[in-house]
Amino acid sequence: EAREGEKLSHESQELLLSLPKEKGWRTPYLYKYQGFWCQPMEIQATVSFQKHFLACDTDVVLATIPKSGTTWLKALAFAIVNRKRFPISNNHPLLSYNPHDLVPFFEYKLYANEQLPDLSNLPQPRLFGTHVPFASLANPIKKSSSRVVYLCRNPFDTFVSSWHYINKIIPKTQAPMLIEEAFEMYCKGIVGFGPFWDHMLGYWKESIERPHKVLFLKYEDMKEDVSFHLKKLADFLGFPFSLEEERAGCVEKIAKLCSFENLKELEVNKAGKSIKNFENKNLFRKAEVGDWVNYLSPRMAEQLTNVMEEKLGGSGLSF
Numbered sequence: 462e463a464r465e466g467e468k469l470s471h472e473s474q475e476l477l478l479s480l481p482k483e484k485g486w487r488t489p490y491l492y493k494y495q496g497f498w499c500q501p502m503e504i505q506a507t508v509s510f511q512k513h514f515l516a517c518d519t520d521v522v523l524a525t526i527p528k529s530g531t532t533w534l535k536a537l538a539f540a541i542v543n544r545k546r547f548p549i550s551n552n553h554p555l556l557s558y559n560p561h562d563l564v565p566f567f568e569y570k571l572y573a574n575e576q577l578p579d580l581s582n583l584p585q586p587r588l589f590g591t592h593v594p595f596a597s598l599a600n601p602i603k604k605s606s607s608r609v610v611y612l613c614r615n616p617f618d619t620f621v622s623s624w625h626y627i628n629k630i631i632p633k634t635q636a637p638m639l640i641e642e643a644f645e646m647y648c649k650g651i652v653g654f655g656p657f658w659d660h661m662l663g664y665w666k667e668s669i670e671r672p673h674k675v676l677f678l679k680y681e682d683m684k685e686d687v688s689f690h691l692k693k694l695a696d697f698l699g700f701p702f703s704l705e706e707e708r709a710g711c712v713e714k715i716a717k718l719c720s721f722e723n724l725k726e727l728e729v730n731k732a733g734k735s736i737k738n739f740e741n742k743n744l745f746r747k748a749e750v751g752d753w754v755n756y757l758s759p760r761m762a763e764q765l766t767n768v769m770e771e772k773l774g775g776s777g778l779s780f
């Protein structure tokens with residue numbers, strides 16, 4: 462944190478002083494900014510993104526809560542919209558770059574530094590990733606015809622995935638985070654970009670009110686039928702598959718290229734580093750639906766079920 466804190470501007474430090482704070486999972490504190498819990502550097506970058514980002518009508522924003530399948534969604538969207546420029550072949554960019562290098566995060570990459578990015582020369586449609594809740598997206602995104610895809614995952618598996626990930630990336634000198642401790646915080650909503658229910662509901666409501674603007678997807682549904690959702694995603698993004706492409710197996714080829722099994726084994730994903738210099742290999746663990754049963758006690762399962770009932774009940778969103 463001290464290291465991260467050094468990069469904070471005076472303005473950001475002032476802002477932090479005015480925000481509620483709680484003990485963090487990885488950094489000493491998480492701060493509540495615009496209703497969600499974040500690390501200081503994420504807040505600084507989000508403020509910069511909100512202030513400076515200019516949208517194009519063709520932009521695509523891929524939004525998730527951490528550990529909900531962000532890497533997968535980025536790979537799929539990249540392969541879909543660029544399939545004329547990069548046909549599926551042995552030198553497809555996804556074979557030598559991690560999806561996070563091809564679809565940059567607003568908050569970890571583009572607006573993470575003092576120097577603002579020049580995004581004017583990016584090929585269209587421009588693809589971006591974010592963990593920021595809908596309400597906190599830069600206004601031009603909401604006002605333009607740009608499209609937003611939200612992928613969420615059942616909170617049980619998201620929690621277990623996050624807990625594993627945090628313990629992989631914390632310094633070896635730091636004691637691992639106990640699952641019980643992480644779980645209590647998660648149920649209170651105190652986790653990066655949480656509370657998870659507010660995050661999901663923000664995009665969920667928008668997807669109902671403006672279905673042409675926000676496509677709401679679930680990780681479990683995608684796992685069950687990737688081809689169906691790949692086509693749905695392509696239609697939504699304005700890049701539908703032609704009959705010819707479907708006959709040529711283009712949908713299945715993209716699904717295979719972006720599959721967990723394929724990406725996990727690539728050199729770049731075994732040895733490379735992408736987000737904030739963390740190792741790519743930690744982005745690929747098990748990719749299973751329901752793995753949480755191996756980690757949560759019946760009491761924990763009941764507790765999280767109750768939280769979900771209380772927070773999501775009546776919204777129409779269920780897992």
Ligand code: A3P
Binds near residue numbers: 724
């Ligand atoms: P597990 O920890 O349950 O295995 P994110 O990309 O948002 O960080 O999410 C990481 C989770 O997505 C991890 O879940 C990871 O294994 C899984 N994942 C990564 N790549 C995937 C892919 N291509 N297809 C499906 N799941 C993937």
